[in-house]
Amino acid sequence: MTPNAKTEEIRQHGVKGVYYAGNWLDIEDCDGVFQNVEKSCSGCDFQDACPRSRSRKVAAKDDDTYDVVIIGAGCIGAAIARELSRYKISVLWVEAGDDVSQGATKGNSGIVHAGYDDKPGSNRAKYCWKGNQMFAALDKELRFGYQTNGSLVLAFKEADKKVLNNLLKRGKTNGVQNLRIVERAELLRMEPHVHPDAIAALYSPDAGNVIPYEVLSRFQFYASENAVDNGVELRIRRQVMDIQNKDKGHMMVTLKYWEPEDYVRAIAQAGKATVFNFAMYAVGATTVAHFFVTKGSAHKQNEKYHLAVLCFLWILSKLVPFIFPNAATSKVDRSIPLCHLVDQASPPVGTGGGHPVSVPDMLVGGSGGPRPMQGKIVSTEKIKTKFVVNCAGGAADEIARLVGDDSFNIKPRLGDYILLNRNQGYLAKHTLFPCPDPKLGKGVLVQTTLWGNLILGPTARDVGNEEARKMSSAAVQEYILAKCKQLVPGFDPRETFHAFCGARAKSDRGDWIIEHSKNDARMIHVAGIDSPGLAGSPAIALDVIEMLRKAGLTTETNQSFNPNRAPIVIPKVGMKGLKMGPVGKFDSDGSNMEQMAANVVCKCEKVTELEIVRAIRRSLPIDSSQGIRKRTRAGMGHCQGDPENYNCEARVRAIIARENGVPIEHVGGRPWPATSTLSQRWINEKEKQHLVDCMNVE
Template sequence: MSSPTPAAPPSDRHVHGDGGAFVGGQWIDIEDCVKQGFDMRRSGCPDAGTKCAACPRSRSRHSSAKADGSYDVVIIGAGCVGSAIARELSKTQASVLLLEGADDVTQGATKGNSGIIHAGFDDKPGSLRAKYCWPGNQMFPQLDRELHFGYQLTGSLVVAKTPEDMKTLDDLMERGRKNGVKNLRVIDRAELRKLEPHIGEDAIGALHSPDAGTITPYEYTIALAENAVANGVEIRTRRIASLTASLMTSLIASLMASLMASLIASLMASLMASLMTSLIRYTPSPGTHMSGLAATEKINCRYIVNAAGTASDKISAMVGDTSWHVKPRMGEYILLHKDEGHKARHVLFPCPHPIFGKGVLVQSTLWGNLILGPTARDTMIKNEQTGKYELNTAVRDEPRDNILGYILSKCRALVPDFDAGTVIHTFAGVRAKNTTGDWIIGPLAHLPHFVNAASIDSPGIAASPAIALDIVKMLKEQGLSDAGVPNPNFNPQRAPLIVPKYPNGSLKGLKMSKTEFWKEKDPSKNVVCKCERVTEAEVVEAIRRSLPIDSTQAIRKRTRAGMGHCQGDPANYNCEQRVAEIIARETGLPIEAVGRRPFPASSLMRKRLFDAPDKDHLRELSIGTKKYVLAGAAD
């Protein structure tokens, strides 16, 4: 099957990092980026201007413990919510420890999602989702100006195809009005086609929300955690929280006698990793053994914040709250080449089903790829005899072609002319749906020093900074006096990590061979990832910042090394090996101890670099007439 001739992208299309960057939602040309802090000479290390070593393995350089070794607050979970809370607490004089079960921050639900900063017009009025989404949305421009994670104000469109759909748009706009969302309007077919030239011919109108935006979720979370740790928060990774039997008594006693609660943090394989084994075919990463370290650590604290995502019900159950349970909902995505990114200028949603939610969407990512998805498949099913939730094996065993065909057909209904053969990656994520239907936020009635920020699913990223503000307020109300004392040394600024490149194919405007790239001695010009033009200097900068790094996957999330067309395929440029060598050099680890990217992990494809038959197969799936029904589908 021959490839279709790609349409030329619009001349006004901007891609983050290519000739400039998005800062605070707006485009900044490369010549002005230095004024925004995009300068590799500006170190992210605590001692700027001096050589800064990598962090110790699986923990930050410093401890934030008090003189007696205790902490005011332990936060369980370093996803977007836990990291946002950590940063908010770093503005105060509270001593804070951030615990993460995986080998890096943002390895759970935050990692695998659409990265949309929703406006909040579709959330049920009166729900916690509705309470936090719009206020959180409005915080992102300033957050990005401080943290430089990359935020593009794209806007969103909910596309209608029938008169009934148009009525649904009116209902959504009214719901948005009740939720406090501003600037919503329904547009007609002519304006829709002007805004989105590649939209399907059967589209007759849309609900336009100009305040929706796009981020890369793991880059946002890394920025939050880096800044929190740079401002005094301590972090430890590869720690599984296990609350001791004395915890409940200790916490209750602390209300009257300021006693300390106990928490056991075990150095063992990530709880999220074991969960993903059955849900999204997670492949454990090699090189992450922790020989020579203690099996357990005892941590004393006054307050616990539960931000453990899909594991948050297990943490809550440890203190006696079994009133709700997480029902993980899986979502699969297809990522197309940057050549296809111009075919969606906004986040494009289908008109939602009144029961099933937002549906499968089409959008351009911050870095210019076209992303298709997600599915929404409930991985747990209720056993009517026992009343317990069990693994839905039909979801686990769904044929890959069914999943791929389902996504492609749904997205083709929105944007008919994308080329499915340009796929570079597929992946899956999991959302922390629960049995109550809303988020779990606030202190337990019987244990008010235990505060939940739990089971946060969509639109959790948009809401995360607003949730963090409220959690800190709740901690103050429960007696954490230090949370009301400002940190006089707090610095809200985090230097950007990825340096924008000129849009001319390479750093020097020259075509260079693989060996010529690696011969360059200047780290700021030595390209270790050809597809994304990532330099040695960027990799070194990431390693020397405030978070511990010992895997190529961690560098991949920070610098994009290995995220391009070849996906770091060993038979191609083999950038993963080059990155591993730099990590080993900077950390002092033996090369075999450096963690590598797990593959296939959650990918629906069996190769990193797809060949012509793979691409033709996807094209055939995308133009077929078969109607796909997925097991456990909730959309």
């Protein structure tokens, strides 16, 4: 079977249809559901771009206080923020990274687990199945793309079948429905490419799949946008440094607002240049005024003097860029052709020079956190609030200690993944697991994503274990490929085009922590939410709202709340209506909707200029190509933004600069290597052969 034939066998979200509310929807049925829905959805009017590092709306009350501050913009924070936006509550949502979904959330499988392997009586068991059953309805409102593809836990020997039966019983205890054991013959009909040694599997048809890798899911982005549309205020690049008991009714939260060093330097230089230009203007104006009031025989001499001064000032004005290097102006002319901005963009980074993101940095924003971005504090903000919800993921224990609460510790566990091209996606229809390890849990998986790629992993490297933490990239790759080969032996590791890692926020209690702080009941901890946290997130949010109510929060219904959110990505049929060409050929100035809708910016994923502009003009601040990459997939295809292919990263940065009205130097690019185990962004033949060798290690 040829690769093209294999590709045709799998469905790709956004290509000839979409996954909607768990099922596939053909493109002819998308009208009014996934297309042309703007009139009934929130936040879809074409607004100006957001201010830098914050949403447009300020939610503070007249006395400059808030009802609730949410710390952490991962999937848990997003679910809670959206639920709070249903009520007339002033909510401030803060994130230490440079975008939502920058911590543990972005390095994830994207699986909506059913909950059959969670310990009965645990918080995981309490929330997983309940949350799983909420996802179809959530997708009808937010349209993030959700597929109930089901999961299979594979058995390879008789002892494994006993494990499957135990999982079946545990699942039923947890309330999970529709579970059953399938024997070998049925298993091979369901998954013809599974390892031939498999003899049975536990089948959970309710397990689901959202958009995984790099970003946990479009669910999180759309929930975030919907929350902000309905009144929540978001501030990014804010680190919580202190929390004090202001009085009996309020807490004082101190935030340090940071920006990348290059941006801070450019703004400072621009400020100096502005002062310098103003001084030259003042001197020039004074010179001209003096010229007109000068009389008598000295007129000719004064005329030469004034002319010399004005010439000197003109020369100085031309030297401003040299006197103040990097003095980027605060606005750019929208009439500047996009191709000129692309020419000004620095080339994408992808070979050498970079350093992997450290584990501490992964816990507070990853590659978009303050240290990797060489962040500089630009201001301190004091926030007065009645309640604080601690959803800080890997930093949740540090936030707890700010109020003297040392009741738990976060012990991160690293999970590494490898991503293969779409021509490998035919190999798995369900999410495939081995029998779980007693200590490490579910283990590796093989899964086809909603976009048709094959994803392999993750590892389970406890940071507290030095040997596991310091595993080499080669050892990580060898582990994933060898383990996944035992599930599906036929994948081709040469089709790898991306790899990444996430840090799961495991707690030392061994379960999710959802409770009031022992030191201050006005703080609610939602901490240690590792797998299956995505599945449980909407159910957790409901209980957090109830906890806040019982603690005294007044929840008057927000009558203007709109639960619906229009998608950014537009379903397509091949190249129908699209135009691909070099930079400048089909680009618009941002005002011609038809031209933007046709102009393809990312060739691999067929992302249009209009889709990028829509994302920028929505409710969340975007000032980097990474923000667009996670929302539209521009640059996330098999060429990984190769400038020799279509140079989409530079094109995206240029569009952001134009839409935000800022110099292109203010627009961030994709860092490298971030958390990748690959030696370079554009994998070569030598590394492909290395992956083949890793897979063949016995």
